[in-house]
Amino acid sequence: MSPTAPLPYRSPWMNEELDDLRTLARRFCEDELAAHIDRFHEQHAVDREVWTKAGELGLLGLSIPEEYGGGGGTFAHEAVVALEQARAGDDSWGFVVHSIIVMHYVLAYGTEEQKKRWLPKMCTGEMVGAVAMTEPGAGSDLKRVRTRAVRDGDDFVVNGSKTFITNAGHADLIVVVARTGERDPKAGHKGISLLVVETDGLEGFERGRVLQKIGQHGQDTRELHFTDMRVPAENVLGEEGRGFYHLMEQLPQERLGLACTAVGSAELAIELGVEHAKSREMFDGVLMDLQNTRFVLAECSTDVLAARTLLDHCIGLHVNGDLDSATASRAKFWTTDVQCNVIDRVLQLFGGYGFMSEYPIAKMYAGARIQKIYGGANEVMKELVARSL
Numbered sequence: 001m002s003p004t005a006p007l008p009y010r011s012p013w014m015n016e017e018l019d020d021l022r023t024l025a026r027r028f029c030e031d032e033l034a035a036h037i038d039r040f041h042e043q044h045a046v047d048r049e050v051w052t053k054a055g056e057l058g059l060l061g062l063s064i065p066e067e068y069g070g071g072g073g074t075f076a077h078e079a080v081v082a083l084e085q086a087r088a089g090d091d092s093w094g095f096v097v098h099s100i101i102v103m104h105y106v107l108a109y110g111t112e113e114q115k116k117r118w119l120p121k122m123c124t125g126e127m128v129g130a131v132a133m134t135e136p137g138a139g140s141d142l143k144r145v146r147t148r149a150v151r152d153g154d155d156f157v158v159n160g161s162k163t164f165i166t167n168a169g170h171a172d173l174i175v176v177v178a179r180t181g182e183r184d185p186k187a188g189h190k191g192i193s194l195l196v197v198e199t200d201g202l203e204g205f206e207r208g209r210v211l212q213k214i215g216q217h218g219q220d221t222r223e224l225h226f227t228d229m230r231v232p233a234e235n236v237l238g239e240e241g242r243g244f245y246h247l248m249e250q251l252p253q254e255r256l257g258l259a260c261t262a263v264g265s266a267e268l269a270i271e272l273g274v275e276h277a278k279s280r281e282m283f284d285g286v287l288m289d290l291q292n293t294r295f296v297l298a299e300c301s302t303d304v305l306a307a308r309t310l311l312d313h314c315i316g317l318h319v320n321g322d323l324d325s326a327t328a329s330r331a332k333f334w335t336t337d338v339q340c341n342v343i344d345r346v347l348q349l350f351g352g353y354g355f356m357s358e359y360p361i362a363k364m365y366a367g368a369r370i371q372k373i374y375g376g377a378n379e380v381m382k383e384l385v386a387r388s389l
Contacts, residue, residue: 086264092218215366
């Protein structure tokens with residue numbers, strides 16, 4: 001599944017340094033991810049060594065300042081890796097959560113001591129990051145979070161459960177969304193804080209069952225349970241009681257990361273579809289000879305090019321510090337809708353083979369569906385856009 005076709009055009013934010021990074025990221029994704037996808041699916045996780053190998057190559061924390069062990073780059077560097085992972089056909093490695101989301105919570109809201117303590121280890125892959133927002137009764141509406149953290153001396157005592165947590169099995173550092181103020185979930189966003197949980201040997205911390213999903217079987221997704229779990233008060237990230245605002249401030253970058261994976265995956269689907277259509281013999285010719293096939297691929301490739309153009313526009317805005325929440329929401333819902341639609345239409349060209357799980361297009365079809373749900377459901381994205389009009 002090595003992506004061989006050239007991109008529709010050169011993204012305006014690319015430069016020679018990013019070209020070199022793309023070559024490195026592509027090789028890593030082909031050798032360490034694509035070559036092992038079936039095994040990752042069977043074990044419901046990537047190998048733990050994937051993280052340290054990525055760290056050795058400098059692929060983690062690319063936009064983290066060098067003083068904290070990072071690459072000193074911008075979001076464009078992170079986008080290159082996210083796109084190459086998707087174009088390699090992999091959705092098992094939780095790179096976006098670790099590098100684009102969790103590390104930037106620490107960078108944005110951590111104290112100097114916290115940043116020096118955690119970021120270098122995350123950049124080497126010694127520590128894997130996760131964020132625990134979603135609960136059985138709280139998804140896109142984070143104001144319904146019930147996990148409770150009660151101050152007891154120098155600690156917070158945490159009780160509650162989280163679900164659908166990416167990187168949960170490997171995570172050494174988890175940003176937990178909990179209530180440290182108002183007890184009543186009806187209090188809305190008041191009293192929500194971010195607590196950094198270091199899992200090594202932590203009493204009261206339990207990793208739950210591996211969740212049986214319809215797709216992304218190689219992704220390490222589990223439940224988490226906290227029973228009188230003690231977290232040092234010094235591990236509060238940012239201002240206590242303002243965790244909801246911190247989350248909202250970082251969501252545009254998270255959604256842009258998801259848009260990167262959507263576009264990369266859709267581009268791969270076009271490549272797979274064209275390759276199949278040109279080689280599949282049918283009716284004294286090949287599938288590509290049929291007008292319907294050509295029209296489907298023409299339409300899908302144009303949709304993907306439009307999605308790539310929107311993504312490039314948003315990356316340019318973000319690198320310049322100008323990306324707003326509504327524009328990020330547009331990118332998230334539009335690109336993931338395109339991803340799901342294009343993969344579905346390309347799968348149809350494969351006929352019965354598209355329904356066989358060993359075919360990449362089938363794995364992509366099942367894995368893409370969650371893209372319209374996590375990071376904020378697409379319906380919520382449209383509501384956010386509408387509010388800005």
